[in-house]
Amino acid sequence: MNLRRRLLLVLAGVLLATGATAQGTFNYPMSADPEHLDPWRSTTVATRRILVNVYEGLTTLDGRTAEVVPALATGWDISEDGLTYTFHLRQGVLFHDVAGVTYEDREMKAEDVEWSFLRYLSEDTSVSQHPEYLIGLQGAEEYLAGEADGVSGMRVVDDYTIELTLKAPNHRFLMDLINAYVVPREALEALGPDLSNRPVGTGPFVFDHWNRDDELVLRANPEYWEEGYPIIDGVRFVNVPEATTELLMYREGDLDILLNFPTGQLNSLKAEFADQYHEQPGLNVRYWGFKMDEPPFADNLALRQAFNHAIDRELIWDVLMEGARVPATLGVLPPDIPGSDVEGYAYDPERAKELLAEAGYPNGEGLEPITLYYFATADDAPNVAFQDMLAQVGVQIVLQKEDTSTYWTHIGEPDVKLFLSGWSADLADASEVLDFLFAHGRDDTHYDNPEVNALLDQARATADPDERNAIYRQAHELIMADAPWIPSGYSKISYLLRPGVEDFQVSAAGTYRTPLKYVRLP
Amino acid sequence: MFQYVIRRLLWAIPTLLGVFTIIFLLTYLMPGDPVRAVLGEQFQRADPATIQRIRDQLGLDDPWHVQYVRFLYRSVTGDFGRSFVLDESVRDIVGYRFPRTLQLMAAALLVAILIGIPAGILAARYRYTWIDHTLMLVALIGVAMPVFWQAILAKIFLTQDTYGIALFPVAGYGGGNPYYMVLPALVLGTHLSATIARVMRSSLLEERAKDYTRTARSKGLADDKVILKHQLRNALIPVVTIIGLDVGYLLGGSVVTETVFNWPGLGRAVVNAISRRDTPVIIGTLLFGAMLFVVVNIIVDVVYAMLNPQIRYT
Secondary structure (H helix, E strand, O other): OOHHHHHHHHHHHHHHHOOOOOOOEEEEEEOOOOOOOOOOOOOOHHHHHHHHHHOOEOEEEOOOOOOEEEOOEEEEEEOOOOOEEEEEEOOOOEOOOOOOOOOOOOEOOHHHHHHHHHHHOOOOOOOOOOHHHOOOEOOHHHHHOOOOOOOOOEEEEEOOEEEEEEOOOOOOHHHHHHHOEOOOHHHHHHHHHHHHOOOOOOOOEEEEEEEOOOEEEEEEOOOOOOOOOOOOOEEEEEEOOOHHHHHHHHHOOOOOEEOOOOOOOHHHHHHHOOOOEEEEEEEEEEEEEEOOOOOOOOOOHHHHHHHHHHOOHHHHHHHHOOOOEEEOOOOOOOOOOOOOOOOOOOOOHHHHHHHHHHOOOHHHOOOOOEEEEEEOOOOOHHHHHHHHHHHHOOOOEEEEEEOHHHHHHHOOOOOOOEEEEEEEOOOOOOHHHHHHHOOOOOOOOOOOOHHHHHHHHHHHOOOOHHHHHHHHHHHHHHHHHHOOEEEEEEEEEEEEEOOOOEOOOOOOOOHHHOOHHHOEOO | OHHHHHHHHHHHHHHHHHHHHHHHHHHHHOOOOHHHHHHHHHOOOOOHHHHHHHHHHHOOOOOHHHHHHHHHHHHHOOOOOEOOOOOOEHHHHHHHHHHHHHHHHHHHHHHHHHHHHHHHHHHHHOOOOHHHHHHHHHHHHHHHOOHHHHHHHHHHHHOOOOOOOOOOOOOOOHHHOHHHHHHHHHHHHHHHHHHHHHHHHHHHHHHHOOHHHHHHHHOOOOHHHHHHHHHHHHHHHHHHHHHHHHHHHHHHHHHHHHHHOOOOOHHHHHHHHHHHOOHHHHHHHHHHHHHHHHHHHHHHHHHHHHHOOOOOOO
16 A cells, blocks of 8 residues: 555544545546536537536436436426427526625526526527527527527426427427526626636536646535435546556546546456446447548449448457447447447458449459548557458558548548548437438538438427337438448447446446436445 | 847847747648537537638638738737637636646756756766766666656556555646656656766866866866866856757657646647647747747857856857
8 A cells, every 4th residue: 555545544534533424526537628618618528528517407318328307307298299398497406606606596497597598599609609409499590690589489487487499399309408508697697708617507516626737626516406416525527638647547546437548458457457347338430431422432332332341340349459349230320329220231252342343343443542531549450451351352442541630621521532430429319320410411421312311300300209210210221221331330438437436327328428426435 | 248138039029920920821721620629529510500600700711811910910919819719818828837837847957957967977077987888878768768658667667556666646736736746857857867968978078178177187186176166167058058958848848748747737738729720829829939949048148158258249
């Protein structure tokens, strides 16, 4: 035992002797600081990891299942036409009591919801970057454009009831509300722009301090509405930019969880920390994309299918990459998402050769070498394997690795025909992938199939989940038949958790969504 | 001397203007899009109208000369504007992080000087003996070993009970507790001390071959006295040059040290800004670094004159 730990033990002993109930602080690594802590502009995982503990919306995600569950609303009624949502608010919820903010009424009420939501509908991107959460409300576009004083589809019924009316049915609405936080008006008035550095909400943790590039500390909210929670005294987010340092800190007990494994050490750490290693499927899919509107892949389905059959995904992810991902043997949706159960392209080099001939390039003859672009932070091995596997059917691939920021703007350009990309769904719903990537050419592949677009529009307006997922599955099959991607691997969420830590709830949505209020330290 | 310093400071103006222009053009021509960094993982979720509004509000679509003049005006007035991505002004970014980098730099320089100069003197004094050979071999290894590798070794042996002894914290700023600074300063400083030791040795050897040394020796002065009283001052001039240049190296080399030791310094902020294409921060921090370098160089020249009264500036 080292000196520091001995001192800590003595300190703990003193605390116990004085009768303090010390659950302690949960030490949580973050590979980068949040950009800011502004609820209306929260976009990155780094920002959301913090905000989900300080702010709450009407709905939230269940920590284990990633399903939409009530948060500041206790429940809601949906009108028969699927347009009007009546939210019943939780009573007795108090905004954080912090220095410098004085409240007329510290209880969260429908008026606060209305005020917070209206602020999302701002054209000024320094105020809000998420008008899309609420733009579907009746009158929202007019309000955004400054043509109306209020949003006709938003009505405060009484202190604890708010009614939101959509222009068209949209099953995603409750999901979008997860990130639409309720913020006290008084806090913005008192703190001004500083609110984006010192968040004030209703959540289980109260912001304490933030030393940039160093640490960000939250402490338990003693007045939190959910009886008995949070259990821990606070959370200390420690900025650890480098994975080896994270591992050494975890070994020394400076961190309670390890999220980034140093490259090439996954298997050895799995063995060493067998009792602390956890793993489960995630919602990210990595893929190689074809530029659908550029030769040689435009209008050449057989060529795209040939590529798909040439890749041995199992060899890549199970063997080369030590199981870092699940081989993408299905389609474009990670397996936890309903509608993902379509048939993928099996590894079949013979079939690939046949298709290549069908595409007009027997044994790859006549096909110019194709450049595969990939980003600097991606592993080389899968891409080198990709090159080799295609060489075996006669296709020459040139690998081109680019600095990540350059990369993401470059792949949209016409000179890129083949590229590596990835996508994270926020929750286990097919719309999370299909709506953002396959509707109306939004993906960098520029895939645009009117039939798929129509199905996606239809699914969005379908209230019944089974019926909706059947439509998504149908769209998914059409997409797979068009083969705009070579799906590569589905993510796994892997982490080490200090022995004795309980109720660190992880869903497929990822560790950044873990509700830390339930965490119990040994 | 005073006039000299003033003249040098005036000369710094065109230098900095040149530096500004180069930084601006490089940043402008660099492929990549700051809006990607602003929206992060949500980039593809955001509707095109929002993306365009962000672009307009950051002035990213303005022609290059408009942006050039805007950034130049801001730089001249000392208000470098706000970061595109972070909710901080460039002044706050520098104001918060530079003192932390400076702390680390100062501690590392101290380590480097305390190790490098005595090691160089010893090596020269006992030239071609085992002392010289050992010291220079160690220095060679020190120069050749990359900082991040040194850092990893130091961490494995000095912060972990499993492999060595847990003497120091693995990483972090520790709220300014100097204890946290020891390891990063040692790593950064020992790396520098290797260069200093080698320059010190060769410079001292050169002095030892000069006529005034022979004169001093022939007066009957002991060798140690000759070194300390006569040779050292002259031999230090190239060493001071090296130390001056090392300040520049420290600004760059501290990026790696800051990253491996979770040190909240300026180097990391610069690297993050570059990868985010955060133009105001890139310009502000790099220009600040250039200014610092100019000032340090003036100081170095003044120190020359103090070390060698023969050097006169007019």
